[in-house]
Amino acid sequence: MGNSAIAIVGGDLRQICMANLLAEKTGIGSGASCDLYGLFLDKEMEMSSRITATDDVRVLEYCNIVIFALPMADTGDQTVNAPFSIHKVPLRDCFGHVRPGALVLGGMVKEKTAQLASEYGLVIEDYFLREELAVLNAVPTAEGALEIAMRESPRTIAGSICMITGYGRIAKALAPLLLSLGAKVKVGARKHEDLAWSKVAGCQPVHLSQLGEQLSDVEILFNTVPAMILDKGILKKLPPQCLIIDLASKPGGVDFETAKTLGLNVVWALSLPGKVAPITAGEILLDTIYHILEEKGFIIESD
């Protein structure tokens, strides 16, 4: 990456993986450099010798690319999300040391964080908004959902009857996995286009208006719709042994109170990529960031 100096600020295993890959792939040692800030690691973490871990925020002053964590800030919007750091890393400290003209990247950047940055004349590019990131993350999410289903169900996926509500990215990645393991997969969606795609994939399409009539034999229900689709009326139509895996982001799509009363087993599975496959998730982050760098005119010296 030419003569770039890169700082990675905060983050978890994904950022470490990203840093290691960056160290491997870029021309580090041959004129370029790559610095890490804010990652105070456990001994067990393996880090490339080409990476300098530091807790001196002034390192940002000579970096032209600064990559913040995913999500970027802790609840409270004052500090960087830096779970491996032994002390807090205030956003203001960082912003105050970023040099003018540097490219600043962050993930899931909240309005408050963006405003804070703008006080320092900084605009943050949110890599989490990139469509390719969301698409590629669907794979670890789907694998994580499958792992939960395998762990929680007393049957094999082979021969089981599954229902997926919603047919967006996650459903499109999950359905083929279940089918190829030998499950029968129904997909509940509202748009004819989505139902058509689910049929092309080999699923049985179910219009949401007929969802209630298709639940009595369902053994595993995966919800991907972030709206209260699985309400009391629907939950009552599920067999009592049905396993529900809610993959929808908050507030989710399941009426948990009713599910509890009915004795249904509900697993709320959020942020699976970083949990089930941190290395893959780090690779995906880096790929996405590369695309942004390319579009901003940075020259990539790939391997």
Add this chain to the structure above:
Amino acid sequence: MGNSAIAIVGGDLRQICMANLLAEKTGIGSGASCDLYGLFLDKEMEMSSRITATDDVRVLEYCNIVIFALPMADTGDQTVNAPFSIHKVPLRDCFGHVRPGALVLGGMVKEKTAQLASEYGLVIEDYFLREELAVLNAVPTAEGALEIAMRESPRTIAGSICMITGYGRIAKALAPLLLSLGAKVKVGARKHEDLAWSKVAGCQPVHLSQLGEQLSDVEILFNTVPAMILDKGILKKLPPQCLIIDLASKPGGVDFETAKTLGLNVVWALSLPGKVAPITAGEILLDTIYHILEEKGFIIESD
């Protein structure tokens, strides 16, 4: 379909299949009726006894649903596309007999045909514009492309190296077929989102800017982009035994002159659904028309 009277005007095997399915599924004989006009069939065609074939255009006067062929009109824009009819079926004759308020449907309706209809106070609903039709048609198209590849290639699909240019509907249906038969599949596309989806499906994504570098081992190339992507410069990078199957609608995406000079085997495969799987194509048409009828408030009495 309540007390509807339906006319199907013109068309090929797909319309016959559609008519037969309609006869089976609707409450024909129990108060509803279904008439066909313009389909003068060969003896070998099997038609439900519930369907009345007629050449009297006045039958349209008592139909409240009139379904024209796909495409609706012949070249010249004067007559209905009715390959099985022994005489021409002028559009004006039909339009003049459609009763006011009837729902008129047609496929691939050209501007001229729409204008002609408007002279008679008619608005044609083009079922070919429905997204679900395009999605579902991707399956017979993909199977047709696979059949051509199998027929033309002296190797098995298993173990072969394929390239698909473009990653729209057809490519999304075709890639899994090739992969599940054991081919290695590269996908050439421009958008990172499309490349991400192709990777999720198990393909090797290739940015179009690097297409030329990924062609030397390609044995079968499927083009789905309706733009001159496979120009002289690109074609020259293909091995001479490479088979090219162009699935893009006119004017296609292959420089045929150059391909010919280079001795490349190019198959231009258009309108595959009606050719390779007329019954399935008819089912897809009917499903799509059902959705339109539903949305227009017609009550469907399904089986």
Add this chain to the structure above:
Amino acid sequence: MGNSAIAIVGGDLRQICMANLLAEKTGIGSGASCDLYGLFLDKEMEMSSRITATDDVRVLEYCNIVIFALPMADTGDQTVNAPFSIHKVPLRDCFGHVRPGALVLGGMVKEKTAQLASEYGLVIEDYFLREELAVLNAVPTAEGALEIAMRESPRTIAGSICMITGYGRIAKALAPLLLSLGAKVKVGARKHEDLAWSKVAGCQPVHLSQLGEQLSDVEILFNTVPAMILDKGILKKLPPQCLIIDLASKPGGVDFETAKTLGLNVVWALSLPGKVAPITAGEILLDTIYHILEEKGFIIESD
């Protein structure tokens, strides 16, 4: 099952599932009966009301079919394998009450148990020796192995490089799962026939004589060969982060001492069907037992 009386003696969740299915499927209540002995269940176990749980061994006297657990006997070869029973169930007690001419079935019947039975004039039919049982059990075993791989690996299965040593039943069930999730799968085997089958399935065949040369990029290694294949020399060629899942029955095929020294993560996964999918495993047992009953001339009144 006509007027049969069936006893199920000992066992775990699989036998309970089997009993419930048997109660559902057979003509219980209509002239036939089905008794259980030795299954003293927790309150949480759900059992069909058609099943009589009892601890009176004399119930065997009027049963013409007696089905023992899998494995049949505890270590020590004196008592029935009955983990849910609060008291021991001596084999001699059971054998002494089986009526002459009854069909006696057991799983993994050891020589000592067979000898003991013969003292009572009984011959035990070992259902675990049936080929279809072993074949069908390969599915829960493969799913269990996949679940372990997903849990232990910091990457997705998609994109990972796997090696399976051996290409018997389990490998044949496991390879398609890994492939369909997007892994690259190498198969190490000795016989050209096995290598050919692995190639047909989409794997990369590796002759065992070249195994060492194909290990440097392997991320997950599944061993299915019950012989010391993964010895010191081989283990040293694996990358240090490689995950090893040993699916071979005792004594397994991995040199654990060396693996430990090298810091390799080895998971020894035995008897997966009963652990990961007890209901499916129970269904498989029952199907197999049905086949035996059919061959012995018992009439099955299926649903």
Add this chain to the structure above:
Amino acid sequence: MGNSAIAIVGGDLRQICMANLLAEKTGIGSGASCDLYGLFLDKEMEMSSRITATDDVRVLEYCNIVIFALPMADTGDQTVNAPFSIHKVPLRDCFGHVRPGALVLGGMVKEKTAQLASEYGLVIEDYFLREELAVLNAVPTAEGALEIAMRESPRTIAGSICMITGYGRIAKALAPLLLSLGAKVKVGARKHEDLAWSKVAGCQPVHLSQLGEQLSDVEILFNTVPAMILDKGILKKLPPQCLIIDLASKPGGVDFETAKTLGLNVVWALSLPGKVAPITAGEILLDTIYHILEEKGFIIESD
């Protein structure tokens, strides 16, 4: 292949492909040589410049490996199967010139041919008897069967209901293709072990004793059993539009007379590998012959 001289006698496109591969892979030009005899080719055939085509049978005198065609002899058992040769190639002429100690290979060697060879002190190794050849050939056979099904059926394979009778090699290669294209696949077999494998693959197992009850909805029937399974009684239970593809070697498993009377569409598909994928079939032949050479102690200098 060291200092070997190899002759390929007779054969079709597969032998030419084999010869070309052999020329590429072996150390021809660097001390070894590779001669072809009996292949008098059309101008269109592309042959490696390293291969000498000749019609002088005396070339066999200095070859230590002689590879005959598949099948080896024409009907009549007097001449080599050499469809591309302009004159007949008598077996006696060849045998008389093979030098003592040479390795002689042939495919589908009939008793009469073996006897003739023994008069000259020659023992022919039949490469067609190798299990790996039969396994690998199942792939082009399955693809050929799929191509026929696609061509002959007015529906897509997706959504169609198929029956495969028999579950040997071809069925094991064909079933996953049909399933992955979206067909429902029933498998009729007699052995519980085979039925179990078909279930593991995702098919619906049907015991042959119940075959008749499972035919009324079958749209495509693939027979792989070389015995009269599809007799009058069975054929009558098929719907009249059912397509039958007979993949069993002579005399096949279909009562053609009855099928004709019933108006069923029967395609008798024999020797598919050489027809649908001659290059792949040639590669498979060569791989198999390599294994024989290896076992006989010839050193292979692979690429």
